[in-house]
Amino acid sequence: MNPSGFDHPEFDGHEKVVFGHDAGAGLYTVIAIHDTRLGPALGGCRMWPYPNTDEALTDALRLSRGMTYKNALAGLDYGGGKAVIIADPKKDKSADLMQAFGRKVDALGGLYITGEDVGLTPADMEAIGSATEHVRGTSKTHRGDPSPYTALGVYCGIQSALGHLYGSPDLRGRTVSVQGLGNVGFTLARFLHDAGAKLVVSDINSNAVDRAVAAFSARSVDTRDAHTVEADVFAPCALGAGINSTTIPQLGAPIIAGSANNQLAEPSDGKTLAERGILYAPDYVINAGGVIALARHDVEDDVLEADVRGIGETLKQIFERAKVKGEATASVADRIAEERLSAADNKNGRT
Incomplete structure (x- = not known):
């Protein structure tokens, strides 16, 4: 079989994987629906200039599975799904392209609900929302850009990790x-700076680095060296697979807690981190603030903020259970998510 098939x-x-194309709009998209036992699949859409279709499919499959576990750990009644658009957001984006994607989502009849991810903006979500009601993060759904809530959840997760390792979240x-x-x-x-942390920052965008250095009195390093910095926390907030067999021996911090998806290149990397005494905040737990905001778009702001801050408590439970069991935090998080999915099977009479 082709590696783009069931043996990928x-x-x-995965319950459904859809390849969508619209020649007039120049759309090439992959929508992956991993699991809907808890409800319709909810997950963002990423626009990225993938070099080939197989890399786009790989990202969609990995990210959609992560959304299943993320939504389960966040206590949301949604399954996991993800979409990717093969295009360069800096030069290929158009309203026609966004609307064409919206039509592909609409054709799924609510099985998949999309939202904003890397490469898309609130304006793009409005364009998508003009073609489908199965979208979050638009003016019709009361909240736009979910990234502030993702950042808040990561901030609370960092506090939880510090509290577990050092006895204080300060x-x-x-x-x-x-x-x-x-x-x-x-x-x-910004959250970290306001709380009194010393920052070392890195990004492939030099303008973003310059802004952070000026705003937060931060020190800058090459993004390829960010994981080697002697620090209390390494917060990966870029693309995934950065924690791997090459980088793990080079880590300069005893805590990994950041917003990037799929941080571990291989599942075994979680065990390697635990064996080295490095506390890892599982990515799909700590970065769930954005999807919580999308899922609970109709609650008051203070209620939503309390929900997002609850990520810290969820991580505390994972850290403590991992310590007692002598297991990797990534494995514990997976097991808790699977317990909720199994409970949904039992409730629905599925085995």
Whole structure:
């Protein structure tokens, strides 16, 4: 079989994988629906200039599985799904392209609900929303850009990790290496700075680095060296797979807690981190603030903020259970998510 089929290494029993094309709009998209036992699949759409279709499919499969576990750990009644658009957001984006994608989402009849991810903006979501009601993060759904809530959840997760390792969540005098200064990373840096942390920042965008250095009195490093910085926390907030067999021996911080998806290149990397005494905040737990905002778009702001801050408590439970069991935090998080999914099976009479 072709590796783009059922034997693809990232295929994990996905319920549906859709390849969508609209020649007139120049749309090439992959929509992956991993699991709908808890409800319709909810997950953002990423626009990225993938070099080939297989890399786009790989990302969609991995990210959609992560959304299943993220939504389960966040206590949301939604399954996991993700979409990717193969295009360069800096030069290929158009209203026609966004509307064409919206039509592909609409054709799924509510099985998948989309939202904003890397490469898209609130304006793009409005264009998508003109073609489908199965979208979040638009003016019709009351809240736009979910990134501030993602950043808030990561901030609370960092506090939880510090509390577990050092006995106090206080950030004053702590050093955090923030890798990636997009919407989430920059907002996270602001939270950390306001709490008294010392920041080391990095990004492939030099303008973003300059802004952070000026705004937060931060020190800058090459993004390729961000994980090696001697710090209390390494916060990866860029793309995934940055924690791997090469980088793990080079880590300069005892805590990894950031917003990037799929931070572990291989599942075994979670065990390696635990064996080295490095506390890892599982990515799909700590970065769930954005999807919580999308899912609970109709609640009051103070209620939503309390929900997002609850990420810290969820991580505390994972850290403590991992310590007692002598297991990797990533494994514990997976098991808790799977317990909720199994409970949904039992409730629905499925085995």
